[in-house]
Amino acid sequence: MNSLGNLLKNNMRKSSMVIALILIALLFQILTDGTLLKPLNITNLILQNSYILILAVGMVLVIITGHIDLSVGSVAAFVGAVSAILMIEMQMNPWLAVVICLVIGALIGAWQGFWVAYVGIPAFIVTLAGMLLFRGLTLVVLKGQSIAPYPESFQKINNGFIPDLFGGESIHLFSLVIGLLISLVLIALEIRTRNNQLKYRFEVSPTWLFYLKLFSVFAAVNFFTYVLSTYRGIPNILVILFVIIVIYAFVMKKTIVGRHIYAVGGNLKAASLSGIKTKRVTLGVFINMGVLAALSGLIFAARLNAATPRAGNLFELDAIAAVFIGGASAYGGVGTVIGAVVGGLVMGVMNNGMSILGISIDWQQAIKGLVLLAAVAFDIVNKRKN
């Protein structure tokens, strides 16, 4: 029989970052006298962090393959600049411009991936060069100045909300319904996974803990959408974010492509001798990063409603920090999309909470640095004990 302490320890280890996130959120909820979880603030939190979370999703793939991408902030800025030229100066249709921007992101990713995968230059150097190169090109494209404003339809990417199909008055009914549906789907998936695990006699957590987990998931999702719906409902950006997270989590966990990415990071030589086209996988991961960096740049531009030369500054470090806080290994082969998202949220909640408390930017940086170090140290010490 498992002792309760052991049980808690095992389950804690698996979801230690989720628990850390909850604790940090609670801490700031108390410190800010309840401001943190106010509907307006939660909405803000999502809008503020969406572009970092998207970068983190791309970054976790790069880091799983054993590489790193320092250029994503610059790439985001560059793509934002190009989008301003296309939409504002050339009056191009916003959707066409978005597609062009994403293609540019893919090309940039292919450019960097080529040097990493086929020429064998360490990604650190290639993307450091990319960081300088695309920051420079951003300045060239913008001639050192900001360009604004974007067409309204483009701004909606970041500051729009999904329409309420049910015409709720003081509350956004449609958002509530979506929340309910998602929570039910999540519960169904959890049950299915557990049944399969039982079928194959894997070790599972005890029933009461499982029900507690189901209940927490249900409560968390519905609480979240409830809070959102008392403000203006689900923001558009959350929909985009949700779709990206679900797709990438699925790809990494369930598909051959995902397995190949983990294998390349886990042991390049063994992967290659197992018939995996390792160079192509690496190239693909960088192209993907380029596209997501471009998307991130677009969202940031839409949020600021301007393309500025300093956009995206230090985004790469936030994204990388999110990935490592989320449990990825700096040596490759280990990491999850969900982990990276949780890591990004930990950073986001801290930023937001500290801002509400009026802690100055300089101290925020210092504290974030310590949290990053503590999170990774905790992870490594924990693994060593195992």
Add this chain to the structure above:
Amino acid sequence: MKAEMVLLEMKNITKEFPGVKALDAVNLKVKEGEIHAICGENGAGKSTLMKVLSGVYSHGTYTGEILFHQQVCEFKNIRQSEELGIVIIHQELALVPELTIAENIYLGNEQGTNGMINWNETIRKAGELLGKVGLKESPETLIKDIGVGKQQLVEIAKALAKNVKLLILDEPTAALNEKDSENLLKLLVELKKQGMTAIIISHKLNEIKQIADAVTIIRDGQTIETLATDDITEDRIIKGMVGRSLSNRYPRRKPNIGNTFFEIKNWSTFHPVQSERQIVKNVTLHIRKGEIVGIAGLMGSGRTELAMSIFGRSYGKKTTGKIRKDGKLLDLPDVSKAILEGIAYVSEDRKEYGLILMNDIKQNITLASLNKVARQSIVNDHQEFIVAEDYRKKMNIKTPSVAQITGNLSGGNQQKVVLSKWMFSDPDLLILDEPTRGIDVGAKYEIYTIMNQLADHGKGILLISSELPEIIGLCDRIYVMSEGEITGEVDRSEATQETLMKFMTKSRG
């Protein structure tokens, strides 16, 4: 030779790893001024014993007692054992290639004062030590510029610099050619005359016979016996090592050999970096259905390179030659094509090239053939589990679950996972490169049995091995390689260690 002093005594040493008892009450007594050999099969526990002795496994992680000069020793790390003059030279040399000989000799033991290195002193002393070990190189030569044989001598010089009393050598001649080995052995005898004591771990029984004053035999983590000079014969040692006569080390099989289905003609490949060096030269060979074909050869003879270049050109540049399977000409530009055409290659280095140690067993088993457990590129976890579970039973992989991380398994079980992976890819030709390296006797036997079963099912097997008895015991036909060429083809009935060795050392030069 009376009143000999016992320099080292290890009493009842027991060391356990999770799930394995690596050492079980081992005893060892080494007299002052002797060369003491330790023999045993791979995995018998020799290296573990030496790691206990040198403090790699710190006091407290094992039970038992170590007496050195009659003093009880409780080493917490290597430094403490080195302070007493116990120095170990590992199989993989611990030299820094980019530093000079002198810098390596005094690495961690720098000559100088107040943190400032006295280079003149360092180089002068290093020169003296090189003289002692008979190495004619300037102390300022970089390690990467001298061969393995000379590097070995530098290691010994390094040990001498630490005032070594007891020198432990783990397979010192494994990577050396005959002349370098001979030199090294002479040097050891010379140092012995000057009063040094040495423990030598070796597989080469003729060498042991040549220089050892005593032999302790270890089998399955237990001391079997210690032989004195007069009793040292190769047969006696082998009997002690295996614990049974040699005849049943290899499972019997009645070969049922069909037609030739796989042919390689005029196969050549060059070194990937030094593109002038031809590593494999005009190799032509064939394999028949249900046949186990061996490739014997010394290290560096081009065996592995031949196999890997066939397997989707995973080695070499400017590779030329023809591969025919069932009469059809094959073009295998990459590994995935090779797998598709029914070829599998089990690498000699399972940790580096065979497994993803941080992943679990089932993921490793399906890695090379994920399409078989996936639909529209989505992996079916249940099917994967069933496949893995099936191999776990079939191959007798000892693990509580196929969700276990591969890195936690023992060498033999890891090797079974690699084999499972390639059996699942369902090849017609299975190339096995040193499939039993570093695994224990029992697991070896199981792997031989699996090979035999595969051959009985009409597969062709190409076995690369450094262990001649293994090649002779298993193969129906043996090719011998030397310096990149096939120097001989020997049928099972004519195969003896002597004939193979003759071809292995033959060169056209």
